Amino acid sequence: MRRDRELTIRDHAVGAALMLIYLALLIATAPDLGMSRDESFYAIAAESYAEWFDALVCGRDEAFYKEFIDRVWRVNHEHPPLFKSLFSFSYLAHRAWGVFSHDSLSYRFFGMLSAGLLLWLIYIFGARSIGRSAGLFASLGFALMPRLFYHAHLAAFDVPIALMTTLVIYAYWRALTSLAWTLLLGVIFGMALATKHNSWVLPAIFAIHFSWVTVVELRARKNGEGKSLGLVPYWLISMLFIGPAIFIGSWPWLWTDTWPRIVEYVAFHAHHVYYNMAYFGVNYFRPPFPISYPWVMTLFTVPLATLMLCVAGLALKLRPLLSYLFARKRAFSVRDATGDPRQTTLLFIGSMLAPLVLIALPSTPIFGGTKHWLTAYPFVALFAGVGFDRVSEALANRLPKKNALAAPLICLALLLAPAVVETEHSHPFALSHYGFAAGFVPGSADLGMNRQYWGYTTGSLVDFFNRRLHPGESVWLCDTTYKAWQMLSRDGRLKHTIRAAPDIATADYAMVHHEQHFAEVDFQIWTVYGTVQPVYVLTYDGVPIISVYENPKPRGRRSKTR
Amino acid sequence: MLDESPPTEYACAVVTGSSDKCERGQNDSPPRRSVYWLLILAFALVEVIAHAVTRSRVPTIEQWRDAAAHVRANRRERDAIKVAPAWADPILRWVLGDRISLADAGASDLDAYQRLWTLAIRGARPADAPRREPDFSRRYGRVELLRWDLGQSEVLYDLVKEVKSAEVTMVRRGSREVCPLLSLLPASGGGLGQGVLPPRELFACDSPRPWLWVAPVVMENMSLEPRYCVWQHPAGKEPIRVSYRDVPLGEWMRFYGGLYYEHERDLKGGPVKAVIRIDGKQIAEMIHRDGDGWKALSAPTRESTDPRKRGEITIEVTAPRPHERSFCWAASVRRGSQTRGRR
Structure with a gap:
C-alpha cells in the first residue's frame, strides 16, 4: 500500500453521502424484515437498560444502588453494553417523541447507523491507503454483500463490531505515526470491547503486525535507510490501559463483583454452547467443525465478482513482498520494496484472515453462519478495491484515449452489477441467499447448505396470516420468539387480533x-394434526422457507391440552 | 541483482531508488497483458446472467399443481408419491399432501407399494427409485412427473398400521400388566429438542413414567428423516411387549428400529434390545447401539411350507439403561424371497 495521502473535506463528504444513502436504504427496507431471535433478546435488554438510564437522567439515587443495577443490567449480561445502550437511547427517544416510523426501527437505528458509518470509514481507509477510486469501490462492494445487507438492518452487534474493529485497525494504523491517534486508539478499543468479544483478537493481530514492522524497520536502518517509524509500542500501552477502563466504566454490571463477572463473561464465550448448523447436508452440532466452513461460506455468499477482485488485489499487493522474500539478492530493504514502512498490506491481510481462521478452528462454534466473520469483509472489500483499480487501468489501456476516463465508470457499473442484483434479490431472505459458486438458492439447497436461522422469515408471512386468520385465532411460532412476533403487531404489520400459541396442539x-x-417439528405437527399437508409454503426461488399447517380440529375445541 | 522478471512496483523502486516515486500508471503491465484483467469484467456479466437464468428456471406453483392434478386423477391404492430433490418435500405435501398419509411420508422402504410417482425438478431422482428409466414421464413446465411400476407388493401385514389391534403389556417385577388403550387430550408443547409428541390415542403403560406408552408416531431418526413407527420406549431390563394375535406369518419379516435423533446423536446412551417372537419362539433380535441409525434386519417367519399359516407375533423391547432410549420400530410381514428384488 502507498503512504497515506492527506484527505480533504470532499473525501468526508463522499463518505458521509455513502453513509446517508445506505442508512436511507436500510430504513426503507427494514419493515420487510421480521425481527430475529437475537434482536428480540437485545430489544428486551435495551428496554431494561432504558430503565436505568431513565433513573440516571432523572437523578434518582437508585441508579447507583447495587440491587437496582443488578436487576436492570443482569438482562443479557453475556454481551457487553455499548450498542444495547444505544438501542435503549433510540428506544427512549421513540417512546418520548415518536421519532421513528416503526417501533422495531427504534431498536434497530443504531445498528443501521453503524453500517453507514462503516461505509464512510472503509472509503476513508481505502482512499488513504490505496486511492480514492479503490476506497469508493471497497465501500460500495462491502455495502452490496447480501448477507451484510441483511445484518446491517438489525438491532444486533455483528455490524457494529465490524465497524468498531475496522475503526480500531484504522486507529492503530494511524497511531503508528501519530501520538494523537495513539490516545484515540485506546478509547476506540475500549468501545470495541464494550461492543462484542470479537475485539479480543485485535491486540494479537497488532502484535504480529508490529513485530514484522519492527523487523523491517530495524533492517532498513541497518542498511543505512532513515528512520520512518518509532518502535516503542505506545499503541499497546494505550490499548492495555485505556481500553479496559472504558470497557468496565461503560458497563454498570461490572461495577460490582468486577473480576468474577469478567471471568463469567469470558467463560461464557470461551465455552459457548453449540447449536446446530447444516453444511453440505450434515447437521453439525458439536466439534470438530469443518475447517473449510468460513472459507466455503464466504465463497458461496459474497458476490463472486467481488471475491475475484479481492483475490486479484491481494495478489497484486503481495507481489512486491513475495518477490523481495524470494529474491536471490536483495538490493533494498523490504520497507522500500513495498514502499510502506507501516506494512499496510500485511495489516490488511491479518485483519482479513484472523476472523476466518478463528472460525475455521474445529472447536469454534459455527452456528452464526457468516455473521461471525463480517469483521473480515471490510478488508475483503479493500483488496477488491485494489483489484478494481487494476481492472479500470486495464480497460483504460484498451480504450481510445478520449474515452479512457469512462473506464472507471464502466468498471464500477459492471463489477458491482452482480452485487447489486444479488443483494436486491436477497432481501428479505438474505440468510437463505447463496451466490454463483453455490448455484444460487436452489443450488445451495441441492448441496444441503443451511437454509436460515433466527426465525426472522416469519415477517414474510404476515400478509398470509392477515388474510387467512380470523380474529382471536392463534399461531404456534416455531423459531420466532414471542417478542419478535409482538414486534410485528407493534409495527402495524400483523393484525393485533392474531395471537401466539404456546402449544402446537392448541394453536x-x-x-x-x-x-x-x-425436521422434528414437522413430524410433531404431523403426529398431532394427523396430516402432512401444509396449507401454505413460503418459498424463496422455489426453495421452502416456512410451512404453515392448519389444525384440523374444529375451532373452539383446540384450547385444552393434557 | 534482481529476479529476471521483477514485480513492477519493486522494479519501480529499483529504478527510482524509492517506491514513493512510483506514480499510478508507471507500474502498469504492458497493454497486451491487460486484456486478462478484463476477463473479470466478463465474469461479472456471466454472474449476472447466471443469476437471471437460475431464477427463470424456478418452477411455478401452478406447474407443481398441474403435475399433482395428474397424480391425483391416476393414483391407485399402494401408490407411493415422492419428490426429488428431497428439499422440495414441503412443496409436494402442499400440493398433494391430502394423498399422502403419515405412513406414506414416513415409510422405511418402498416394499409396500406397487407404483412410485415422483415429482422431480432440476433433473433429480429419489434415492430409492429404481435405477432404470421410468415407465411413465410427462413434463409440466419445469416439473417432471415420473412413474415407476414396481410390481406386486410382497407386504402381507404391516405391524405399525395394525398396532391398535395389538395387545400391549408391561412386565413389572415379574408380573405382566396390560397397558390400556386410552384416548387423551392433545399433547402440550412442541418444538426443537422435544422429540416425539404423543398422539391422542395410545397404550399407556405407567402414568408416573409418562414416556412409557406405545403408539404409532412419526419420529425423526438419526438421519433426520421421518419414520412412521411404533414408539416403544423400554422400561428397563423387564420388557414392554406388543403382541399381534392370529396374523398372517408370510415367509419373512422386515424389521427396522432406531431412536429419536437427539437421543442417539451424542452416542452416549446404552443399547436397546428388540426381540421378535412368533408363537413365543424367538426368531430374531436387534441390539441397537447409538450410531446405528435406522437399523434393519430380516428374519424368516415360518418353518412349515404353508403360506397361509397364521400365528402370534410379539415385539419386546428392553434396555439396561432406559434413560432417553426412545426406541421406535417399523415392521411388516412379507411373502416371497428375502433376496429377490422387484426392480
Whole structure:
C-alpha cells in the first residue's frame, strides 16, 4: 500500500453521502424484515437498560444502588453494553417523541447507523491507503454483500463490531505515526470491547503486525535507510490501559463483583454452547467443525465478482513482498520494496484472515453462519478495491484515449452489477441467499447448505396470516420468539387480533422454519394434526422457507391440552 | 541483482531508488497483458446472467399443481408419491399432501407399494427409485412427473398400521400388566429438542413414567428423516411387549428400529434390545447401539411350507439403561424371497 495521502473535506463528504444513502436504504427496507431471535433478546435488554438510564437522567439515587443495577443490567449480561445502550437511547427517544416510523426501527437505528458509518470509514481507509477510486469501490462492494445487507438492518452487534474493529485497525494504523491517534486508539478499543468479544483478537493481530514492522524497520536502518517509524509500542500501552477502563466504566454490571463477572463473561464465550448448523447436508452440532466452513461460506455468499477482485488485489499487493522474500539478492530493504514502512498490506491481510481462521478452528462454534466473520469483509472489500483499480487501468489501456476516463465508470457499473442484483434479490431472505459458486438458492439447497436461522422469515408471512386468520385465532411460532412476533403487531404489520400459541396442539396454525434440524417439528405437527399437508409454503426461488399447517380440529375445541 | 522478471512496483523502486516515486500508471503491465484483467469484467456479466437464468428456471406453483392434478386423477391404492430433490418435500405435501398419509411420508422402504410417482425438478431422482428409466414421464413446465411400476407388493401385514389391534403389556417385577388403550387430550408443547409428541390415542403403560406408552408416531431418526413407527420406549431390563394375535406369518419379516435423533446423536446412551417372537419362539433380535441409525434386519417367519399359516407375533423391547432410549420400530410381514428384488 502507498503512504497515506492527506484527505480533504470532499473525501468526508463522499463518505458521509455513502453513509446517508445506505442508512436511507436500510430504513426503507427494514419493515420487510421480521425481527430475529437475537434482536428480540437485545430489544428486551435495551428496554431494561432504558430503565436505568431513565433513573440516571432523572437523578434518582437508585441508579447507583447495587440491587437496582443488578436487576436492570443482569438482562443479557453475556454481551457487553455499548450498542444495547444505544438501542435503549433510540428506544427512549421513540417512546418520548415518536421519532421513528416503526417501533422495531427504534431498536434497530443504531445498528443501521453503524453500517453507514462503516461505509464512510472503509472509503476513508481505502482512499488513504490505496486511492480514492479503490476506497469508493471497497465501500460500495462491502455495502452490496447480501448477507451484510441483511445484518446491517438489525438491532444486533455483528455490524457494529465490524465497524468498531475496522475503526480500531484504522486507529492503530494511524497511531503508528501519530501520538494523537495513539490516545484515540485506546478509547476506540475500549468501545470495541464494550461492543462484542470479537475485539479480543485485535491486540494479537497488532502484535504480529508490529513485530514484522519492527523487523523491517530495524533492517532498513541497518542498511543505512532513515528512520520512518518509532518502535516503542505506545499503541499497546494505550490499548492495555485505556481500553479496559472504558470497557468496565461503560458497563454498570461490572461495577460490582468486577473480576468474577469478567471471568463469567469470558467463560461464557470461551465455552459457548453449540447449536446446530447444516453444511453440505450434515447437521453439525458439536466439534470438530469443518475447517473449510468460513472459507466455503464466504465463497458461496459474497458476490463472486467481488471475491475475484479481492483475490486479484491481494495478489497484486503481495507481489512486491513475495518477490523481495524470494529474491536471490536483495538490493533494498523490504520497507522500500513495498514502499510502506507501516506494512499496510500485511495489516490488511491479518485483519482479513484472523476472523476466518478463528472460525475455521474445529472447536469454534459455527452456528452464526457468516455473521461471525463480517469483521473480515471490510478488508475483503479493500483488496477488491485494489483489484478494481487494476481492472479500470486495464480497460483504460484498451480504450481510445478520449474515452479512457469512462473506464472507471464502466468498471464500477459492471463489477458491482452482480452485487447489486444479488443483494436486491436477497432481501428479505438474505440468510437463505447463496451466490454463483453455490448455484444460487436452489443450488445451495441441492448441496444441503443451511437454509436460515433466527426465525426472522416469519415477517414474510404476515400478509398470509392477515388474510387467512380470523380474529382471536392463534399461531404456534416455531423459531420466532414471542417478542419478535409482538414486534410485528407493534409495527402495524400483523393484525393485533392474531395471537401466539404456546402449544402446537392448541394453536389454530403452526409454522415450521425449514432448517435441517427442525425436521422434528414437522413430524410433531404431523403426529398431532394427523396430516402432512401444509396449507401454505413460503418459498424463496422455489426453495421452502416456512410451512404453515392448519389444525384440523374444529375451532373452539383446540384450547385444552393434557 | 534482481529476479529476471521483477514485480513492477519493486522494479519501480529499483529504478527510482524509492517506491514513493512510483506514480499510478508507471507500474502498469504492458497493454497486451491487460486484456486478462478484463476477463473479470466478463465474469461479472456471466454472474449476472447466471443469476437471471437460475431464477427463470424456478418452477411455478401452478406447474407443481398441474403435475399433482395428474397424480391425483391416476393414483391407485399402494401408490407411493415422492419428490426429488428431497428439499422440495414441503412443496409436494402442499400440493398433494391430502394423498399422502403419515405412513406414506414416513415409510422405511418402498416394499409396500406397487407404483412410485415422483415429482422431480432440476433433473433429480429419489434415492430409492429404481435405477432404470421410468415407465411413465410427462413434463409440466419445469416439473417432471415420473412413474415407476414396481410390481406386486410382497407386504402381507404391516405391524405399525395394525398396532391398535395389538395387545400391549408391561412386565413389572415379574408380573405382566396390560397397558390400556386410552384416548387423551392433545399433547402440550412442541418444538426443537422435544422429540416425539404423543398422539391422542395410545397404550399407556405407567402414568408416573409418562414416556412409557406405545403408539404409532412419526419420529425423526438419526438421519433426520421421518419414520412412521411404533414408539416403544423400554422400561428397563423387564420388557414392554406388543403382541399381534392370529396374523398372517408370510415367509419373512422386515424389521427396522432406531431412536429419536437427539437421543442417539451424542452416542452416549446404552443399547436397546428388540426381540421378535412368533408363537413365543424367538426368531430374531436387534441390539441397537447409538450410531446405528435406522437399523434393519430380516428374519424368516415360518418353518412349515404353508403360506397361509397364521400365528402370534410379539415385539419386546428392553434396555439396561432406559434413560432417553426412545426406541421406535417399523415392521411388516412379507411373502416371497428375502433376496429377490422387484426392480
